[in-house]
Amino acid sequence: xxxxxxxxxxxxxxxxxxxxxxxxxxxxxxxxxxxxxxxxxxxxxxxxxxxxxxxxxxxxxxxxxxxxxxxxxxxxxxxxxxxxxxxxxxxxxxxxxxxxxxxxxxxxxxxxxxxxxxxxxxxxxxxxxxxxxxxxxxxxxxxxxxxxxxxxxxxxxxxxxxxx
Numbered sequence: 001x002x003x004x005x006x007x008x009x010x011x012x013x014x015x016x017x018x019x020x021x022x023x024x025x026x027x028x029x030x031x032x033x034x035x036x037x038x039x040x041x042x043x044x045x046x047x048x049x050x051x052x053x054x055x056x057x058x059x060x061x062x063x064x065x066x067x068x069x070x071x072x073x074x075x076x077x078x079x080x081x082x083x084x085x086x087x088x089x090x091x092x093x094x095x096x097x098x099x100x101x102x103x104x105x106x107x108x109x110x111x112x113x114x115x116x117x118x119x120x121x122x123x124x125x126x127x128x129x130x131x132x133x134x135x136x137x138x139x140x141x142x143x144x145x146x147x148x149x150x151x152x153x154x155x156x157x158x159x160x161x162x163x164x
Contacts, residue, residue, distance in 0.1 A: 004030045005092045006060060007101035008041045008084065010120055013151070015052040017144035020059045023100070025132035026123045032100075033063045035091055037084035069094050078109055089113055120145075124159045135160055 004027050011034070014020045023032060034042075039062050042053035065073065069090050078086050085106045092099040092115045099110050099117045110117040118126075124141070127133050142156055 001029060001031050003033050003061075003063075003095070003097055005063075005088060005095075005097045005099050006032050006034050006038070007088055007099065007103060007106060008034075008038045009102040010100045010123075011038075011056045011060070012042075012045070012052060013102060013120065013145045013149045015055040015059075016148040017141055018055070019141045019144065020055060022127060022133070022141060023059075023123070025127045025130070026118075027098075032060045033097075034060045035084070035087050036062060036064055037087050041084060063091065065091060066094075080105055081109060085109070089115055092117075120153070121156070121159050128159065 004023075006023075011020070014022060024030075034056070039057075042056055046053040065087060069087075072090050072094070073087055076086055076090065078089065081089075085101075085103065088099060088101070088106065089110050091097065092110065093113050097115075099106075099115050100119075100123070101107050101110070101117055102120050107117045107119055124138050128135060128138055138159065142153060142159075145151065146153060
């Protein structure tokens with residue numbers, strides 16, 4: 001079973017909306033993994049009373065950086081990226097994993113480093129195009145994300161445009 005590495009932000013948004021399973025529709029037969037750094041971020045959220053991290057811990061497997069990855073991390077400084085984001089790029093690059101994120105800077109840097117990255121809009125578009133879920137279901141998910149994550153998804157109408 002292939003693995004897909006996930007960043008905190010995309011998982012948090014989907015977990016708050018109780019919609020993590022949508023990732024199974026976009027990436028069938030894949031195991032979703034999170035780095036120990038993502039686990040640490042989620043544990044901090046859990047400690048202040050949020051319930052969504054427990055959903056993520058049940059949904060994802062935790063992965064640990066190898067010695068080689070740790071060495072590369074100690075030699076890497078991606079300007080403007082957090083330690084967690086830097087570790088995620090290194091793990092994804094070294095293991096040739098796709099990376100799921102809603103962080104624009106991480107998404108861009110991942111691409112520059114040759115890592116295939118997907119954001120929420122791309123994932124939802126793929127689910128619609130595969131006809132795994134219909135438009136009405138995706139709209140419900142988007143509304144829940146915006147409400148529960150207290151965010152506004154930019155250009156969300158693009159998700160529903162037919163790709164030619």
